[in-house]
Amino acid sequence: MPSFIKAINSQVGRKIMTGITGIGLMLFLIGHIVGNLTIFGAPEAFNIYTKTLEDLGPLLYVIEAGLAFFFLYHTILGVSIWWNRRKARPEGYKKYQTKGGPSHQSLASKSMVYTGIIILVFLVIHIWTFKFGDTEMVKLASGEMARDLRALVIEKFTDPLYAFGYTFVLSLLILHLSHGFWSAFTSLSMKSKEASKKVQMGAYGFAIVIMLMFIFIPLYIYFTGGEGSLISY
């Protein structure tokens, strides 16, 4: 039996870990978007949601550290797999094309590392903007004070740069996820051809839904000037 460290560094282990971290990140995305959509809920819902998160205190740090670790690990693996190609094939083909059929080579699968890196850069900006961005404090109905992130979000997304920047980056999710979702299950040893086909369909569905939900927020806020009827005051 190989040691755990050796195992996760083996070619199988690395791939299984990309799968696990990928799935973890997808779960995170689901949680994140569900939370975000509270912006369309009751007037205070969004701020209550964000405050609840911040109130977790040390637990939040643990969750954040975990997330950061997943991102980091996922990134390291993804980049290193991509980087290793050069070593495994120092001299490339002068002409190369896929044979199609069962192949999963596509714009999505070939651009994983690029979409991934853009998402990473975006993530830094995103955290900078919202986690550490300046906000007013508002008093909630319950009497407690909370950061008015809702206002910040609306403010930022009425700025075309932010609104379209976000939309662009989040659109890339469709690429990363339409291959990633299927690939993660494949990494975790999904075997049957039927399952594989279904999961690939699922991947398209998942990627589209997640992407649409994410880009809906900035676009809606921008085009309604932050005053759309879905956003209750």
Add this chain to the structure above:
Amino acid sequence: MSKDMTIHLKYWKQAGPDVPGHFEEYTLDTVNEHMSFLEMLDVLNEELQLQGKEPVEFDYDCREGICGSCNLVINGQAHGPKAEVACCQLHMRNYKDGDKITIEPPRAAAFPIIKDLVVDRSAFDRIIEVGGYVSVKTGSAQEANALPVEKEKSDEAFEYAACIGCGACVAACPNASASLFTGAKLAHLNKFPQGEVERSNRAVAMVDQMKEEGFGDCSNFAECEAVCPKGISISAIAEMRRDYMKALVS
């Protein structure tokens, strides 16, 4: 009957592993649709020799799609455009008059070029060497029918055992990974009760050897399945991952 076609060839020439290679071009105008791809190269070589030029080297033996010697990358596709056909069984009727064809060797650090289109695939032997067998000495086998094997399992094992070891999977993989080759052998042997005893060690040893040999990681592109002349499914790779994980907990 069939009239001759003109085919413009561009093929890789490289004197040895450590010297730079280059393309050479030649136009053949006596290509017959019934020729196999390799017969077309034979004709090329005959013409080159008659002009006192050096023929281009390429690997082949059976010319029946079973020995796995041939492994040309044709217009960027391992074994050319047809699915489940090795390039020795690819016929020129798949091309048309005036076509341009680029021929390259499989390119991978683990498959150093010996000459022109001929590469060294001994890395595959070494992957088998570390565990791709059932350790049964001659003479120590029990009566063949003493151990029934479910027909379904045995048929499935055959699908994986059909691998001809040509290396098209490596050639076509954007990462130059040998996962399909390794997975196919593991999936074949591990399907049988006879292979069960060494299952874990075999999986770990062979997977480690792939890395040792300098093959890349698998990114689930599944291009290997698309080019495999025996149509071996990437489910072999799933089997490999399962066996490897099981080894961790066994």
Add this chain to the structure above:
Amino acid sequence: MKLDSKAPEGPLEEKWRKHKKEMKLVAPNNKRKYEVIVVGTGLAGGAAAASMAELGYNVKSFCIQDSARRAHSIAAQGGINAAKNYPNDGDSIWRLFYDTIKGGDYRSRESNVYRLAEVANEIIDQAVAQGVPFAREYGGLLANRSFGGAQVSRTFYARGQTGQQLLLGAYQAMMRQVNEGGIEYHPRHEMLDVVIIDGQARGIITRDLVSGELKRWEADAVVLATGGYGNVFYLSTNAKNSNVTAAWRAHKKGALFANPCYVQVHPTCIPVSGDYQSKLTLMSESLRNDGRVWVPRKKGDDRHPNDIPDEERFYYLEEKYPSFGNLVPRDVASRNAKIVCDEGLGVGPTGLSVYLDFRDVIKRDGKETVAAKYGNLFDMYENIAGENPYEQPMRIYPAVHYTMGGLWVDYNLMTNIPGLFATGEANFSDHGANRLGASALMQGLSDGYFVLPATIGNYLADVKPGTRYGTDHNAFIEAEKGAQDQIDKLLNVNGKRTIVDFHRTLGKIVWDNIGIARNKEDLEKAIKEIQELREEFWTNVYVPGEKNNYNKYLEFAGRVADFFELAELMARDALEREESCGCHLREEYQSEEGEAIRNDEDFSYVAAWEFKGVNGQLQEELHKENLEFEFVELKQRSYK
């Protein structure tokens, strides 16, 4: 020279057991002190190398291909025989023995063939234990099918890839030994000579096919498992690298070459489509179970086959052999195809093919049923020939497939040179004048796994452990020089005709005259033509490239040079054998209906040729090993 088969005395069933009991053994700690060279990694060589390394000998293994797994055995399709009698249809070791002897038209040794039949069962056990995915029944037990020349179902198979699966089993066993240090493994090495010291085989010379370097290897015994010589015909179903070089160079060093004229031609191959053709592809014989063979009755009838009405079709096998019809044995089917084509009735662009028609069975059973049975074969045919056999008849023609002749060996599989063994298709031992389907795999594996490890031990027991002459010994130096000289000579001719051109021309002479049917006049003519062409070869061949580099054409040049000599011997042998037996049909010796007439009185012997030199013509001396039949009664075959 008196040829002693060394077959043990006693009842047939007891011979091998008794011999095993009496053979000498090498003590385990001494085994490590012996070096054994095994040239060839097909079923015979692969199995032998692995088994001997398991015993503890130091084995050195060589092959031409880049991996042992690619030896020509990989291409065998149909299956492997063994008298397990699983189907309970009355099979037995005796019956397998009898069918093989009869199939070989009584031109093989009873003792060897019986041993083959006896050991075959163990091969199946061994292969199954290795994980060979033989076909199975729903109950999980092994399945059998029937194959030509037998009335029982005794053939084990792994779809149409039996040879591949068995070879991978042997290859994997070899690789395990490579890993454990028992085998030193040298792919891409071609043996160019054996080295003989004090009358014993003591090593070989090889050419490293990558660097071109000639190397010397010393050992206590040398095994040649280098396959058959069907490629002397240029076009055959053999892999392109199959050759006679190892066997021929051993022959030139004194090893006798037996029955070179026994060549099997397979009736159902995809026909030649043009000059560029490089090899022929076999279509499984099982197709004759349902396909009907015919040609148009009228010469030059160039209508589409589907437009030719039944009465204008000549179903020649059905007409000539009413009881066996399309299912006559390989040699009869091949011969008749040639006869109708010679009469000008052949079809296709070259006139060298006959129809194999599935129209009637498709009408009877439906396309689906036919597809279920033969789908993959039909696809293969369509891929190669570009015609759809569901819609129009296939075209087939016979092609050279297997060579029964080879190095003469005794019961221990040792040639007349002590320490030099030959096995598999490279020897002549078990198939007489004709090999039955599914029995070459059986022979290679029984010899490799079970016979050689025992008989080589018996031989080595008399060799002092650790005997070393060193590769500086004169015999090594001379052998290497001989090989070097030939390479230089080939490269220096610098003529105008390519190697392939010569080989193709030689192949045509051999096919036309020493092929399916032979006669005195043609054979004599062939000898002349071969000699002339050989002469021209050595003055007008063009060998490209350099010697110290990968150079496939240089490899081929050496092999073609050997084929030129072998071809002449084949003709001589065929000329000498004034009878028809098995695959050897002398047109002078056939009945009025075209049935072969064997002459047991005068020709019940193995023709073993001793090389005496080449000097414009090949000098060979014939030695005869008489075949005695103690246990079976000799009968004339009839398939009417």
